[in-house]
Amino acid sequence: MSPARRPARPGRPSLRVERELQRAGHRVLAGMDEVGRGALAGPVSVGVVVIDETCRTAPAGVRDSKLLTPAAREAMVPRLRRWALAHAVGHALPAEIDEIGIIAALRLAGTRALAQLDVVPDLVLLDGNHDWLTDPGEVGLFAELGGGASTPAVRTMIKADMRCSSVAAASVLAKVERDRRMVELSSTHPHYAWEDNKGYSASAHLDALRLHGPCVEHRRSWSLPGVGADGAPAVGDDGRGPGEERGLLAGTVSEGRPR
Numbered sequence: 543m544s545p546a547r548r549p550a551r552p553g554r555p556s557l558r559v560e561r562e563l564q565r566a567g568h569r570v571l572a573g574m575d576e577v578g579r580g581a582l583a584g585p586v587s588v589g590v591v592v593i594d595e596t597c598r599t600a601p602a603g604v605r606d607s608k609l610l611t612p613a614a615r616e617a618m619v620p621r622l623r624r625w626a627l628a629h630a631v632g633h634a635l636p637a638e639i640d641e642i643g644i645i646a647a648l649r650l651a652g653t654r655a656l657a658q659l660d661v662v663p664d665l666v667l668l669d670g671n672h673d674w675l676t677d678p679g680e681v682g683l684f685a686e687l688g689g690g691a692s693t694p695a696v697r698t699m700i701k702a703d704m705r706c707s708s709v710a711a712a713s714v715l716a717k718v719e720r721d722r723r724m725v726e727l728s729s730t731h732p733h734y735a736w737e738d739n740k741g742y743s744a745s746a747h748l749d750a751l752r753l754h755g756p757c758v759e760h761r762r763s764w765s766l767p768g769v770g771a772d773g774a775p776a777v778g779d780d781g782r783g784p785g786e787e788r789g790l791l792a793g794t795v796s797e798g799r800p801r
Contacts, residue, residue, distance in 0.1 A: 555604060555703075555710040560593060563665060563697070570594050570627070572663035572694070573708025574655070574675065576648055577607065577716045582751075582767075583734065583741035583760045584724050585633040586644065588651040589716030591708045592628040592663055600707035601625055607703075607710075607717035615718050622711045629712075630658035631719045640763035648674045653693060663694045669702040669709050731757050743767065 560571050571593055578586040601621040603614065610618065623629055632654030634647035642650070652675045656663075668675060673696045680692060702709040721740055728736035733754045735746040741759075748767050756766055 555600070555705055555707040557593075557597075557599065557707050559699070559702075559706045560667070560708055563667070564595055568665035568695075570661060570664045571708060572656075572659075572666045573702070573706055573710070573712045574652060574666050575669045575703050575709050575713040575716060576651070577713065578720050578741070579644060579648065580743075581741040581761075582743060582747065582764065583636065583736065583757075584727065585635050585720065586639060586647050586651055587631055587633045587716045587720040587723075588648065588655050589631045589712035589714070589719075590629065590652070590655040590659065590666075591622065591626045591711040591715065592659060592661055593625075593708050594627050597625060597627055600711060604707055604710050604714065605704075607713040609704075610714065612721070615714050615721075618714050619718050622715060626708075626711065628659045628661050629715060630655045631716050632656070632658065633720070633723075636759055636761045639761050645674050649677065656693060666694050666696045667702055667706060667709055668696050668698045669700075669713070671698055671700050673698050727759055731759060 560573070563571055572590050573593070574588060574590045576586060576588045578584060601618065603610075604618060604622065607615055632651040634651040634654075638650060639647040656666075666675060675693055675696050677692065699705070699709075703713050704710070724736045724740040728734070733750040734741075734757075735744070735750065738744065739747045741747070751760075751766055756762055760766060
């Protein structure tokens with residue numbers, strides 16, 4: 543294959559963006575990323591990794607968590623914890639997601655992660671193009687009336703998890719901690735095979751939902767595949783539950799590479 547036709551490889555995260563932001567005055571910088579947003583069960587989890595100018599090049603091999611094997615992610619965790627100035631993972635539970643919605647739940651998990659830190663970042667670098675961390679009620683005039691925002695300033699960046707070492711590191715920490723939780727929960731709810739699918743839309747998980755219905759760890763406000771409005775298993779003539787197609791619009795996704 544000629545070089546011109548060779549498929550592009552994912553870029554390696556670096557600290558180039560972080561160093562530019564630090565030179566602009568944001569000395570203590572936090573990379574933040576979420577995992578579990580598209581799952582049918584379990585928490586949504588947000589990792590945060592704080593660095594300053596004393597933090598040198600990130601440990602070799604750090605990548606967005608989707609690009610690492612489970613074993614590589616696990617091996618990376620102690621190295622990332624030693625490298626970072628501070629780090630934490632926050633969670634929002636299924637009942638909280640049901641009560642306040644997924645975006646507010648992301649904010650809740652993110653603020654819980656920040657609350658665990660012993661340092662306040664000057665800026666949070668957030669993966670994506672939407673600032674889900676800042677409370678909309680604390681922006682503009684509302685912020686002035688309320689005494690200012692309760693979270694640090696936020697800078698969003700598309701593909702930050704693939705470009706920025708701090709965000710990639712946060713992704714790994716969040717993914718490992720959430721996966722561990724799902725494996726623990728699988729011992730209590732063995733029907734759903736969460737030790738393998740981590741609460742995402744894998745076929746074994748969907749089959750179990752149709753057969754057994756949801757449990758307390760499912761996001762019941764979502765249109766769960768194969769589950770009727772009363773929470774009981776329900777399958778239509780086409781073999782697909784009445785809410786299965788709607789579930790994708792409500793925020794559930796079939797994850798080939800779960801976050």
